[in-house]
Amino acid sequence: MRNPTLHDVARAAGVSYSTADRVLNERGGVAAKSIQRVQRAIQDLGYRRDIHAANLSRRRSYRFAVFLPGGDHGFFSALGQALLAQAEARALDRVSVTLCDPGQGAAGDWDCAALVGAESEGLAQVMADLAERGIPAITLVSDIAGARRAYVGIDNTVAGRTAGRLLRLAHGRGAGRVQPVLGSLSLRDHRERLDGAAEILGPSRLTLLPPAEVHDHPDRMRDALTAALRADDGITAIYSIGAGNRGLIALMETLGESRPFVVLHELTPHSRAALELDLIDAVIDQKPAEEAARALDAMRAIADGEEPPPAVITPAIFFKENLPGVSA
Amino acid sequence: MRNPTLHDVARAAGVSYSTADRVLNERGGVAAKSIQRVQRAIQDLGYRRDIHAANLSRRRSYRFAVFLPGGDHGFFSALGQALLAQAEARALDRVSVTLCDPGQGAAGDWDCAALVGAESEGLAQVMADLAERGIPAITLVSDIAGARRAYVGIDNTVAGRTAGRLLRLAHGRGAGRVQPVLGSLSLRDHRERLDGAAEILGPSRLTLLPPAEVHDHPDRMRDALTAALRADDGITAIYSIGAGNRGLIALMETLGESRPFVVLHELTPHSRAALELDLIDAVIDQKPAEEAARALDAMRAIADGEEPPPAVITPAIFFKENLPGVSA
DNA sequence: CAGAAAATGATTGACGTATCTCTTTTTCCG
DNA sequence: CGGAAAAAGAGATACGTCAATCATTTTCTG
Numbered sequence: 048m049r050n051p052t053l054h055d056v057a058r059a060a061g062v063s064y065s066t067a068d069r070v071l072n073e074r075g076g077v078a079a080k081s082i083q084r085v086q087r088a089i090q091d092l093g094y095r096r097d098i099h100a101a102n103l104s105r106r107r108s109y110r111f112a113v114f115l116p117g118g119d120h121g122f123f124s125a126l127g128q129a130l131l132a133q134a135e136a137r138a139l140d141r142v143s144v145t146l147c148d149p150g151q152g153a154a155g156d157w158d159c160a161a162l163v164g165a166e167s168e169g170l171a172q173v174m175a176d177l178a179e180r181g182i183p184a185i186t187l188v189s190d191i192a193g194a195r196r197a198y199v200g201i202d203n204t205v206a207g208r209t210a211g212r213l214l215r216l217a218h219g220r221g222a223g224r225v226q227p228v229l230g231s232l233s234l235r236d237h238r239e240r241l242d243g244a245a246e247i248l249g250p251s252r253l254t255l256l257p258p259a260e261v262h263d264h265p266d267r268m269r270d271a272l273t274a275a276l277r278a279d280d281g282i283t284a285i286y287s288i289g290a291g292n293r294g295l296i297a298l299m300e301t302l303g304e305s306r307p308f309v310v311l312h313e314l315t316p317h318s319r320a321a322l323e324l325d326l327i328d329a330v331i332d333q334k335p336a337e338e339a340a341r342a343l344d345a346m347r348a349i350a351d352g353e354e355p356p357p358a359v360i361t362p363a364i365f366f367k368e369n370l371p372g373v374s375a
Numbered sequence: 376m377r378n379p380t381l382h383d384v385a386r387a388a389g390v391s392y393s394t395a396d397r398v399l400n401e402r403g404g405v406a407a408k409s410i411q412r413v414q415r416a417i418q419d420l421g422y423r424r425d426i427h428a429a430n431l432s433r434r435r436s437y438r439f440a441v442f443l444p445g446g447d448h449g450f451f452s453a454l455g456q457a458l459l460a461q462a463e464a465r466a467l468d469r470v471s472v473t474l475c476d477p478g479q480g481a482a483g484d485w486d487c488a489a490l491v492g493a494e495s496e497g498l499a500q501v502m503a504d505l506a507e508r509g510i511p512a513i514t515l516v517s518d519i520a521g522a523r524r525a526y527v528g529i530d531n532t533v534a535g536r537t538a539g540r541l542l543r544l545a546h547g548r549g550a551g552r553v554q555p556v557l558g559s560l561s562l563r564d565h566r567e568r569l570d571g572a573a574e575i576l577g578p579s580r581l582t583l584l585p586p587a588e589v590h591d592h593p594d595r596m597r598d599a600l601t602a603a604l605r606a607d608d609g610i611t612a613i614y615s616i617g618a619g620n621r622g623l624i625a626l627m628e629t630l631g632e633s634r635p636f637v638v639l640h641e642l643t644p645h646s647r648a649a650l651e652l653d654l655i656d657a658v659i660d661q662k663p664a665e666e667a668a669r670a671l672d673a674m675r676a677i678a679d680g681e682e683p684p685p686a687v688i689t690p691a692i693f694f695k696e697n698l699p700g701v702s703a
Numbered sequence: 704c705a706g707a708a709a710a711t712g713a714t715t716g717a718c719g720t721a722t723c724t725c726t727t728t729t730t731c732c733g
Numbered sequence: 734c735g736g737a738a739a740a741a742g743a744g745a746t747a748c749g750t751c752a753a754t755c756a757t758t759t760t761c762t763g
Contacts, residue, residue, distance in 0.1 A: 062712085069711090098467060104717070247696050431747095
C-alpha cells in the first residue's frame, strides 16, 4: 500500500541506509556491486524519491528565469504577467520566477530557464551563458532548433493550417486572394504558420499572396497593408501572422463594411475590442495563462530531474461570439 | 526571504508553538484572546502552512472518487483513462483516483469527489450520500445547478456559439437550414449548446430546425437523421450536440459528396477518422486529458482547504487539417 | 602481512508540521 | 481563598530525505 522509502530500499538491497543514499544521490565512494544491488532494489520495489520530503530537507526552492523579448508586444507582456501570477500562486511550492531581459545575458544562478526563440538581441549570448553554467532551458512560444529540454507552446504549423481552414470556410465556394503579413521570414514560428496556411490554401480557389514583412511594428503593418490593398483590389482576406496588429485594426476601421476577412493571432485588449467591433473576424490565441502554467510545470519537472510532460497547447479560436468572460 | 513557519507565528504572537498549533488546526481549548493574537500574527507575517510538510507529517494521501456515467460513450471512457493516467503521474503527490459507478451510490471514504451532471441513474443518491458524509464535490463536463465547489469543463453556451459561428462561416453569404441533434433537452449542457448556437444563427440567413432527441444512441441518431433528411431536402448542415455520432458518421458515409456540413462534439477515434475521411467538417473538443488534469488540481485544492483555481477549459476546434499528432 | 585506502555502517540533526503526553500557570467560581 | 477547570507551555516522536561525522570493516598494494 504505502510507497517504499529509501529505508526499504536499503533493507531490500542488504546495505545500510547510508550506502543507499550514496547511490541515490551519486555521492561516490560506493563499490560497483553495491551500486548494482541498490539500483536493483529501486527497480524491484518501484521506489521513487519523495520529492516533497527531499525539498523540505534541502530547503530547496525553484528559481526560474524567463527571458522574454521586450518591445511593444502585448502578448509578451501578458505572458509575463501570467508567469508572475502563476509563480505567486505556487509560492507554497517554492517556485519563484524572474523575468529577464535577453539583452543582459544570463547572469543569475537558476534551476531552469525558459527562452523565446524570437528575434531578440542577446539570445545567442543567453544560450551560451546557460550552457556554460549547465542550466537547462526550455523554449517558450517559439521553438529553437537544436538541443533543449522541452517546448511549451502551440504547434505553429497546425495554427497556420487552422487559419487556412478558417479562410477557406469564410470564402465558401468562392475564389479569393489572401494577403499574409508577418514579422519576418527569418522567424521560425512565423514561417511555420505561413507554411501551414499555404498547405490548406494550396488546393483551393484561394490565392496566397507573397507575405509582407512588417517586423511587428504597427506603423509598418499599416503602411504595408495600405500599399497592398491599393496595389491589388482583389484582396479578400488578410492573415496576420505576427504582432503589430494595432496598425491593421486601425486600417480596418477606415475601410468600413467592405473590409477584407481578417484572421490574426493573440487575443489582446486590442484584438478583443476589434473582434467585438466587427473590425476583424477571428483570433487564434495561444492562451498565455495556460502557457505560463505549463511552462512552470515543465521547468519544475526538469529541475527535479524528471521528464517534462508533453505540453503542446491547442490554440483557441475566438470569434466575436465566443470570447471568454472577463473572469477567465 | 524565507517563508515564515508556525514557530515564527507563535513567537510573533507571543504564545507557544502548541497554542499556535491549536489555533491553526482548530483543536479547541484556546482562549479567545489567544486565538486573536495568533490569527493576527498569521495575517501580519503572511504565514501559509507548508502543505507538503504537513502531508508528510500526517502521512496524508488524497483519495478522490470520480463518478462517470457508463454506457456506450467514447468520451467518458477517454476521460476515465485520462483521469487514471493523471493519477498515476501524480502518485508521488499522493493522489489516487477511483472511478465509480453512479448506480452504486457513494460508499467509500473520499477526500473529494467529482461527478458529471448528466442523466445517470443514481446521481441524486450519490449527491445525497456525499452530502451526508460531508465530502465536497466538484462537477465535471456538465454542471449541476446548486451548491458545489467548482466546475471543471467547457462553457457549453460558448461552445454552442462557436458551433453557430462555424455554421455561419460555412454558409458564406448563402442561406441554409441547420438540423440540430442532441441527447435530450433535459440535459443542461445540451440545452446550453443549442441555445448558444441559436443565438448566433438567429440574426442570419440560416434556419435552426427543431432539435431531434436521440438519447446518445447511434441507432436512434441514424434513424432520426435519415427521417429528417427525407422530410426536408433543404437541410444544409447538421449540428450534433451530444453523443452517438457513430450513427451520424455511418449515415454520412452513404451520402457521398452531397452530404450536409457537419459539426459535432468530442474528438474520439471515430470522429477523428470521420474528419480525415471528409465525412464531417469540424469537431469541438473539450480535451479530456486537460480536463482530467484540471479536475485533479481542483480536487486537491479543495482537499487542502484552498480555493480551487478557475478551470474553464476553452474548447478546441478541430478540422481535418489541424488534428493533433498521435503523441498528443 | 602491515599499512593505506576504499567502502560501508551507524548515528545525528535538520526541514516544517502533526499529534500526543505531561507539566505548569492562569482563570473562574463558590 | 481554595480547589477545579481551563489554558498554556514544554517536550518528544514521527514523516522521508539530506548531509554530515565518525567508527568500523573490507580491499588493495607493496
